[in-house]
Amino acid sequence: MPSRILFVDDEPNVLLSLTELFRDERPYTAQRAKDALEILRKHPEIDVIVTDQRMPTMTGVEFLREAKKINPIAIRILLTGYSDLDEVLGSVNTGEVYRYILKPWDVEKLRSTIKLALELAQRTRLIMPKNAQPTATSASSATLHHTTANNIATTTRSFIPEKQPILVIDSNPSHLSSMRELFAENYVVSISSSSQSAIEILKRSPMAAIITELNLPDTDPVKFLSEVKSFNPNTPIIVLSSMKDSSIAIQLINQVQIFRYLVRPLRRDTLESTVQTAVELYKAYTATPGLNLKNLEGDILKQSGNQPK
Structure with missing residues (x-):
């Protein structure tokens, strides 16, 4: 069974701990955001992305913004040791995260959060039109978002009033x-x-x-x-x-x-x-x-x- 979780952190010990904690899921891991994005392109079945914030070359929020373009269905979680206001606001305004979790994490809470996130992503896949779901051969993220928007607009135009x-x-x-x-x-x-x-x-x-x-x-x-x-x-x-x-x-x-x-x-x-x-x-x-x-x-x-x- 392909892994459905991707962990991204520039600290090898953190990745080892997370991999051990979720060993039954056989998660993908990456120490660099660039490598993580490549994993996402190759593996559209990934349902949950968990990333650190402070990493070289690209922050977690910046990475999640790009990750969303590749796979908008995947649930995005920020797992970080920092709670600076700008980083927190960036996580919701740019990364659109599902959860913001502080290190050191509570093992049971992290387990339950990721379990819930996996279920959320799977249910979303059942609802999302097939032509709007990410694939390894998707032409581009822009095409995916455009297709989804058109499907939604066609559905809503008939009964949603213009002046909301x-x-x-x-x-x-x-x-x-x-x-x-x-x-x-x-x-x-x-x-x-x-x-x-x-x-x-x-x-x-x-x-x-x-x-x-x-x-x-x-x-x-x-x-x-x-x-x-x-x-x-x-x-x-x-x-x-x-x-x-x-x-x-x-x-x-x-x-x-x-x-x-x-x-x-x-x-x-x-x-x-x-x-x-x-x-x-x-x-x-x-x-x-x-x-x-x-x-x-x-x-x-x-x-x-x-x-x-």
């Missing part, structure tokens, strides 16, 4: 006003100045995207956004905040699977393009809920008798 609803959450009135003005032409914009009123809005209406500040009065941002995600897992959450906390960012990646974490001040065109991408993702998830890892994860954990986190 979005929700902006911020306790600063001037921020709310400027955001409404920025997005009113292309979206149906709802605004909320507190976590409580945001929850009430979400109880009444689904949203195609949510833009939220983290620094809300009397609010634990991780608990709040976990609750927000529970109303509609298909809705991408964009954090737009002046709060710079790597610990909270890691929790939001692992527990909420936020779409992006953006730090103020931010260019207007960057925010506009991020929201547009999030809405397109919402359309794809609405048309094919199984493409959403959060939905799949919940199904798998319920079937195994565990509660989704």
Whole structure:
């Protein structure tokens, strides 16, 4: 049986430990990102990629960005000894990681995370159109993404309205006003100045995207956004905040699977393009809920008798 796991780390001892821990899976290993990318091109059956962050010539986030182009189905996990804010934000904004795990790792948690990731990738392969799945002879990653986008667009165009609803959450009135003005032409914009009123809005209406500040009065941002995600897992959450906390960012990646974490001040065109991408993702998830890892994860954990986190 071909291996379905790829470990990437410039430390040989780390690779030896991971190989021993997952010896039944006979994982592929690489000490250089360049070699890892070549392995991915030759072995499209790989379902899980686990990489270090700080490596020579290419960081883990940069590697995962390229890895996604080759094999977008593979679940991406960052396993690192560092939690610098820029690296954490890069992991979600560029690498789009499924989990951010700190070294030294907890053996049982790492086992269960990778086991879940393998199952997620396999279920995604069952849902993804065959012509959109990676192969050893794929013409290019651009072709793969273009084919997938066309398939999704064909499915969603018939019943998803063009002007989608979005929700902006911020306790600063001037921020709310400027955001409404920025997005009113292309979206149906709802605004909320507190976590409580945001929850009430979400109880009444689904949203195609949510833009939220983290620094809300009397609010634990991780608990709040976990609750927000529970109303509609298909809705991408964009954090737009002046709060710079790597610990909270890691929790939001692992527990909420936020779409992006953006730090103020931010260019207007960057925010506009991020929201547009999030809405397109919402359309794809609405048309094919199984493409959403959060939905799949919940199904798998319920079937195994565990509660989704």
